[in-house]
Amino acid sequence: EVQLVESGGGLVKPGGSLRLSCAASGFTFSSYSMNWVRQAPGKGLEWVSSISSSSSYIYYADSVKGRFTISRDNAKNSLYLQMNSLRAEDTAVYYCARPTGADAFDIWGQGTMVTVSS
Amino acid sequence: DIQMTQSPSSVSASVGDRVTITCRASQGISSWLAWYQQKPGKAPKLLIYAASSLQSGVPSRFSGSGSGTDFTLTISSLQPEDFATYYCQQANSFPPYTFGQGTKLEIK
Numbered sequence: 001e002v003q004l005v006e007s008g009g010g011l012v013k014p015g016g017s018l019r020l021s022c023a024a025s026g027f028t029f030s031s032y033s034m035n036w037v038r039q040a041p042g043k044g045l046e047w048v049s050s051i052s053s054s055s056s057y058i059y060y061a062d063s064v065k066g067r068f069t070i071s072r073d074n075a076k077n078s079l080y081l082q083m084n085s086l087r088a089e090d091t092a093v094y095y096c097a098r099p100t101g102a103d104a105f106d107i108w109g110q111g112t113m114v115t116v117s118s
Numbered sequence: 119d120i121q122m123t124q125s126p127s128s129v130s131a132s133v134g135d136r137v138t139i140t141c142r143a144s145q146g147i148s149s150w151l152a153w154y155q156q157k158p159g160k161a162p163k164l165l166i167y168a169a170s171s172l173q174s175g176v177p178s179r180f181s182g183s184g185s186g187t188d189f190t191l192t193i194s195s196l197q198p199e200d201f202a203t204y205y206c207q208q209a210n211s212f213p214p215y216t217f218g219q220g221t222k223l224e225i226k
Contacts, residue, residue: 035215045154045162045205047215059213095161103209104152104167111161 002026002107004096009112016086016116022079022096022109030074033057033099036081038092039111048094049081064090086116120144120211124204124218130226135196139204139221141189147210153182153191154205156220162205166191201225 008020022034036048049070050059058070069082079096093113097105121144131137141151149169154162164173166182169189179194193200206218 044220045207045217047213047217050213050215061214099209100164100167102152102167102171103150103212103215104164104173104207105154105162106164106167106173108161108163 004098004107004109006094006096006109006112009094009114011115011117012086013118014087014116017082017084018086018114020081020083020094020096020112020114022081024077024079024098027098027107029077030054034072034079035097035099035105036070036079037095037097037105037108038090038114039095040089040092043092046092051079083114086114088116090114091116119214120147120208120216122206122208122216122218124206124221126221127219128222128224130224131196132226133196133198135226137193137196137223139191139206139223141184141191141206141218143187143189143208143210145211146186147208149185150208150210151182151184151189152207152209153180154207155200155202156205157202165204196223198225 003025005023033052035050051070067085071080093111095111096109098107100106123142125140151169153166156162170182181192204221
């Protein structure tokens, strides 16, 4: 079964750090670029970051640039998001998502909740 | 960045109704548009990609159309499990990928 499973979310104080992980299974992880997408409580979807299959190309939303770092380990079939200098507005469910050839996201994880609060 | 605007923001309908949701891009995106369904507490589910291609396993009552700046998602005959929030997403101009604000489909 094709699957993505996120972990690492939790409660963190403003200015703190957190590292999210996404474990992939059931497909050739190293052949796909991967993305993080977030959703604040009661709000819509926001793309956060993307990394190419070989990590050669990395992109960030302006809202997280300079604070978040995406990475991957193809040997471990894993995607990561290092989040530093967290703000209240980063509070959201964070999803990892796999894109199709048409750049639509066909596989999503179940999400992991990040709460930034003092 | 390309802005995606959905209308309506919410709609009430009955089982068996035909429903159309519209998504407009702030500039042309060819056919690089996807539609998702999201139910409370769940991850989004891909319904349509490349504006009109039905994702595998998605019922044929869902269809998508449009190109350039104007797109529609149509549900031909609403079923109880279709009540959810729907999002469009553009993939023509990246980064960033951008989503519409969502359309909540509620039971009348």
